[in-house]
Amino acid sequence: xxxxxxxxxxxxxxxxxxxxxxxxxxxxxxxxxxxxxxxxxxxxxxxxxxxxxxxxxxxxxxxxxxxxxxxxxxxxxxxxxxxxxxxxxxxxxxxxxxxxxxxxxxxxxxxxxxxxxxxxxxxxxxxxxxxxxxxxxxxxxxxxxxxxxxxxxxxxxxxxxxxxxxxxxxxxxxxxxxxxxxxxxxxxxxxxxxxxxxxxxxxxxxxxxxxxxxxxxxxxxxxxxxxxxxxxxxxxxxxxxxxxxxxxxxxxxxxxxxxxxxxxxxxxxxxxxxxxxxxxxxxxxxxxxxxxxxxxxxxxxxxxx
Amino acid sequence: xxxxxxxxxxxxxxxxxxxxxxxxxxxxxxxxxxxxxxxxxxxxxxxxxxxxxxxxxxxxxxxxxxxxxxxxxxxxxxxxxxxxxxxxxxxxxxxxxxxxxxxxxxxxxxxxxxxxxxxxxxxxxxxxxxxxxxxxxxxxxxxxxxxxxxxxxxxxxxxxxxxxxxxxxxxxxxxxxxxxxxxxxxxxxxxxxxxxxxxxxxxxxxxxxxxxxxxxxxxxxxxxxxxxxxxxxxxxxxxxxxxxxxxxxxxxxxxxxxxxxxxxxxxxxxxxxxxxxxxxxxxxxxxxxxxxxxxxxxxxxx
Numbered sequence: 001x002x003x004x005x006x007x008x009x010x011x012x013x014x015x016x017x018x019x020x021x022x023x024x025x026x027x028x029x030x031x032x033x034x035x036x037x038x039x040x041x042x043x044x045x046x047x048x049x050x051x052x053x054x055x056x057x058x059x060x061x062x063x064x065x066x067x068x069x070x071x072x073x074x075x076x077x078x079x080x081x082x083x084x085x086x087x088x089x090x091x092x093x094x095x096x097x098x099x100x101x102x103x104x105x106x107x108x109x110x111x112x113x114x115x116x117x118x119x120x121x122x123x124x125x126x127x128x129x130x131x132x133x134x135x136x137x138x139x140x141x142x143x144x145x146x147x148x149x150x151x152x153x154x155x156x157x158x159x160x161x162x163x164x165x166x167x168x169x170x171x172x173x174x175x176x177x178x179x180x181x182x183x184x185x186x187x188x189x190x191x192x193x194x195x196x197x198x199x200x201x202x203x204x205x206x207x208x209x210x211x212x213x214x215x216x217x218x219x220x221x222x223x224x225x226x227x228x229x230x231x232x233x234x235x236x237x238x239x240x241x242x243x244x245x246x247x248x249x250x251x252x253x254x255x256x257x258x259x260x261x262x263x264x265x266x267x268x269x270x271x272x273x274x275x276x277x278x279x280x281x282x283x284x285x286x287x288x289x290x291x292x293x294x295x296x297x298x299x300x301x302x303x304x305x
Numbered sequence: 306x307x308x309x310x311x312x313x314x315x316x317x318x319x320x321x322x323x324x325x326x327x328x329x330x331x332x333x334x335x336x337x338x339x340x341x342x343x344x345x346x347x348x349x350x351x352x353x354x355x356x357x358x359x360x361x362x363x364x365x366x367x368x369x370x371x372x373x374x375x376x377x378x379x380x381x382x383x384x385x386x387x388x389x390x391x392x393x394x395x396x397x398x399x400x401x402x403x404x405x406x407x408x409x410x411x412x413x414x415x416x417x418x419x420x421x422x423x424x425x426x427x428x429x430x431x432x433x434x435x436x437x438x439x440x441x442x443x444x445x446x447x448x449x450x451x452x453x454x455x456x457x458x459x460x461x462x463x464x465x466x467x468x469x470x471x472x473x474x475x476x477x478x479x480x481x482x483x484x485x486x487x488x489x490x491x492x493x494x495x496x497x498x499x500x501x502x503x504x505x506x507x508x509x510x511x512x513x514x515x516x517x518x519x520x521x522x523x524x525x526x527x528x529x530x531x532x533x534x535x536x537x538x539x540x541x542x543x544x545x546x547x548x549x550x551x552x553x554x555x556x557x558x559x560x561x562x563x564x565x566x567x568x569x570x571x572x573x574x575x576x577x578x579x580x581x582x583x584x585x586x587x588x589x590x591x592x593x594x595x596x597x598x599x600x601x602x603x604x605x606x607x
Contacts (some may be wrong), residue, residue, distance in 0.1 A: 009508040010427055013419040014435060017479055020416065024476035025442055028450030028457060035452065045456075094341055095348075109345060111593060112352045118589050118596065119582075120537035126578060130362075131355050136571065139356050141374030151313045178351060183600065190601040195518040197466055212338065232604065239446070246559045260448070268544050273452050280448050287446065 417482030
């Protein structure tokens with residue numbers, strides 16, 4: 001092929017996307033790092049360079065024991081959600097193993113379990129605010145109809161006391177399991193199906209029962225996938241925003257807000273752009289560290305097959 | 306291992322198996338298997354039953370809503386759907402979402418496929434650099450650029466418009482689309498392309514008439530994946546769109562509860578919810594398998 005001829009295709013094919021992507025994705029991301037070094041509020045372009053002051057303010061919020069309602073509180077909510085993600089991962093692993101064994105109804109399980117993952121977060125939030133509504137909600141309706149009136153709680157209440165956090169935040173965690181299980185299950189199923197059949201057969205012949213197979217064959221062989229999924233759990237827990245925002249009436253709330261809600265409030269309500277930019281830089285760094293730590297913690301010899 | 310040994314052990318298998326007495330370990334195993342079974346059916350019900358419940362409730366009067374969740378509506382209130390459509394603007398939200406998603410998807414697939422094809426099939430200076438430039442954005446969270454992008458769109462005068470959404474959705478979806486399609490184009494055979502070039506077809510015709518039809522399967526997988534991403538996108542729409550006439554479905558959905566609460570029209574809320582879910586239901590029913598595929602590639606290989 002002629003050299004000139006080649007460029008006639010490459011340039012018009014690559015350039016439009018390259019320009020669009022540079023202007024609307026790459027440039028804003030890099031500039032996001034840059035503006036975190038400025039004091040910048042309101043709708044003007046007046047920015048004052050303040051170095052790392054935004055970050056030292058965040059550090060004070062994180063470490064000052066007197067200041068209770070601050071970034072530390074929001075991060076504790078994220079951590080709480082992360083615990084639920086870990087539960088989700090374990091459940092998904094079990095479910096994927098069972099479904100992979102082609103139990104009765106495995107196709108129906110697969111299709112229904114995955115369904116919540118195609119819903120928007122907004123749809124999940126609205127659906128569950130209907131299900132958990134204290135007066136007409138499905139859960140309390142069922143509890144009343146079977147005579148368990150005393151268990152009919154205000155599930156989305158941020159006043160109702162529970163260990164560590166309010167009841168509403170526990171509900172958020174359970175909704176997270178409902179919405180995330182299918183996604184992890186699909187990933188684990190794909191990984192399990194990559195395990196060579198001979199290995200499973202030979203383990204069966206050695207007399208391993210299902211539980212042993214799960215621990216000694218399935219888990220080691222899909223360990224790489226588990227590690228990847230752990231990173232997604234870290235990212236997912238730190239990116240929580242919409243579920244809490246919609247469930248709790250789209251206003252800031254110290255008992256439910258996550259770090260991204262704080263960012264949203266600082267940026268798009270208070271217009272503290274520089275400070276908000278520093279928050280997302282920190283989320284980005286915490287994500288990197290969290291991923292690295294979970295990757296390290298889960299490190300072990302890779303099983304070859 | 307030779308295949309002979311495998312057949313050998315398999316042949317012996319039925320003889321080896323003996324009925325072993327119940328050990329404590331097996332009892333635990335049995336119990337946990339029952340717990341797992343129960344959990345799996347409960348989870349199944351937790352997905353299916355709320356859907357049925359919202360469907361049935363959407364046909365109830367507000368008074369019936371506060372009675373038993375098992376009761377069926379005495380007279381189906383189809384009027385709930387009429388009010389949802391007219392008073393909660395469900396029609397407008399659906400139209401906006403269809404418009405924004407379809408337009409974004411067209412540009413994502415067009416631009417993404419063109420770049421992916423050029424990178425997969427042509428060796429040139431900077432090929433790898435451009436590839437990694439696009440792919441690197443898959444590591445960068447989108448929220449890092451939200452504030453600068455907000456100001457950029459404001460200065461360009463497209464903040465709060467559908468164009469503002471389309472531009473951001475297209476740009477943000479390019480990295481994964483290029484990553485996926487570049488790998489896909491590499492798996493396609495070169496013979497057809499070369500034959501077409503020898504026949505004198507120009508390079509553009511080869512791409513649009515020969516390569517794109519060959520890539521239908523890959524385009525479909527990544528297309529569905531992108532469609533759902535754009536269709537469900539919430540944050541960027543939230544911070545840019547304030548005009549109610551321009552809001553997309555997730556924004557309309559989020560406001561559903563507030564509107565219904567304000568008007569105490571719960572029937573219309575349930576009906577509106579059902580209408581807003583119909584497109585997702587249809588897409589899921591048709592493309593369930595492709596979605597799983599796109600997600601697996603996105604998470605495990607990306």
